[in-house]
Amino acid sequence: MLFLLRSEYFFFFQEHPFNTGSCDECWEGRLDKLVVWEPGSTNSTKPPSNGLTGGHCLCKNTNVLSFTKSKPVAKIVSSTESLFLELLVDGAHAASSYFKHPAPLFEATYEFVHSPLCGPAVIPASTEGELHFPHLEALGYTEPPRSIRCIWEIRVNRERDVWLHFDKVKFTTRECQDGRLEVYLPSRPDHPFLSICGHNVSSKDMPPLTSLDLTPSIGTGFLPQPSVKIQFIGTTTPARAAFKIAWTELYHLPRNPDGTLMTSKLTEGGATSSPDGGGDCEFLCPGESGLCIPAALVCNGVVNCPAVGGRYNESLETGDEAPEVCHARTAEEDYNWLMIGLGAGGGALLAVASLLLVCR
Template structure:
């Protein structure tokens, strides 16, 4: 008589006689991992969820046939790393920013399931940041193998999978990526970034496993402050818009989210663009004050700023867009370039830019080759600035074209029909002058609300001394409003191509309708002079033919 040998089998229905039963714990009250019988060698190991396994051997009442029994080896396996979070069940985790901060670590860690689990297991990881944060997840190590120790047989694709969701729950409309055991390639050291404050990870197994997942991964996660000071531009990493109808003035700085410096690009630089917009019916100018620049030193940042426009410096560009949005290729009217070695004066802003129109663009450019090594996880601001929308309709036209003579009246009474006088106002007029002409300004009918300069003052600025007023008039010195003619040299600035001009600024903190003045000007021609400085004269003589 020949008795076929039963191969290694599992399940109570296949093992009616001699068998061993393995429990995931200290005794029979713990979950059963499996029941095994037959002859042969186990094709896989069995790994429990803790430091204990309980093995029960049951023999048939008839006794053994071959008297061979069983033999097994016991060893240990590395346990879980310390995960900064709370576990709701065997493998469902809540990983929060607060837990990570309390641990003192800069990055959190979780691993793939490395122990047995039953078929249809689902393990989840909710990575939850604060409202203005985003989540980054990456895998320093990731391997995808075939399922080697299944508990249940599954013949289809994707018996085990790992899915990343850009949400706080498994929203199928927001799947970032799904990895399957049958056809996916692992993606090591690739940043998966959420668009909001949560990222959800779910591992699913249709087969179960005696010894851990076929998807072996080591996952790291961290949080980044994604606060915007303006309105984020959709489809960009760090562009922002600042509109006067949202805020009349405010603060901005380089991106708090330093992940932007890890972007891959084919361009030689990474850029973040800040656009300031208003409506001429609200304001006609933008004032942008750059208070600090703090670029790191690298080979392209060492040189002089003389080649700021064409060089590979980390820099700030500012310009007025006009009819297009492309950055200018070099210096010109309304265009500015600031780099690490821009000459600074203590206690004075690095630059104060006053637009001539209702829009202005500021662009941060960082050399792409050094961006990540210099600024990723670098908390300090690369620049800090403030902006303000000024010159309301009560001020009238902001730029007055060149003419031989003219007048400026404040307030612009036509605007009083459709706008309410604000509590404070700031007007900046640019009076342009024809080439090679002097100009004479006369202040007439000047009235301020009080004698205090904080309640109202008129200031005259010349392009040759744009950082300091040439003349200032307040309530207490309003009688001293005569000023000498301004020469063409005074009216010419350092930037090539700029029109000769004089700027007049009025700042009032009281109801502007109570302040009023008129400014008149006349252009003066240059009379020809002799080399010694005397006026050149000519004599008309009668000639007979």
């Protein structure tokens, strides 16, 4: 289970000399504050002293004026099963500011999300991957819920683009209120980048997400792992819904000063000239985008190159699963095996001839 915490509307922190500062000084200053953190991220149950480990410090002036009743001051989704909150007030003004007033200092709601039917909540970065719902291993020991909310975090290696494609999506009804899939980006966490319901399930193709899309737009000093968050909300027999989400990390070829692609970065035989030395740019995807993938992902039965025209079926005809590409790779592999066989046969004949000469 994960926690979904909302700090509602505004804080009821009172005015005193230390509460007039900006929340930029929230961690170090003597402001009255609410600190939220995950002990699994900091490896400690003690509150963090800064935001470098992903903690949150909320005070009276946390952009309150930009929020409405439909938009909480903070919305925090944990990535583990524990979420700690600590309220800190300045002792010199606590009695006069709060203990004689019945109003709460802050209001928040929480709910448990991500049941076992959702599977792992955090998926580590990898060159490719798949996400299946429902999580088949959980069907044997958990009772199907009446409603469900799954939140997955798909992490991506730094300086990589990622392409998501949806397959075998099935909802129980055509209504969005009964079931929907939403994709959220760190660069715009408050609004879904893509929303899929029963009525638009056929319109599920999406462009590659760039490394900038996967980076938070607000600098907090904490640089989290690039990621994509996918949320599934089902309110009507969610266990009957089913879908598969596949993704591929893409390397982006740089361009020469004249605007042409720097194809010298393309590699062969697993060597690469990319800075991390990962052998990740061996097949150039169609189009002018300069996206490429490792050779191991070519003709592996899964479309890994985004379609030039934005349609999934076009990748089957022109991309890494194109018949001519796979035929050429098969012919090359057959030729290599033939050469290996001839070499082995020649070596065996030479060994027999040498043995006969020695015996004579």
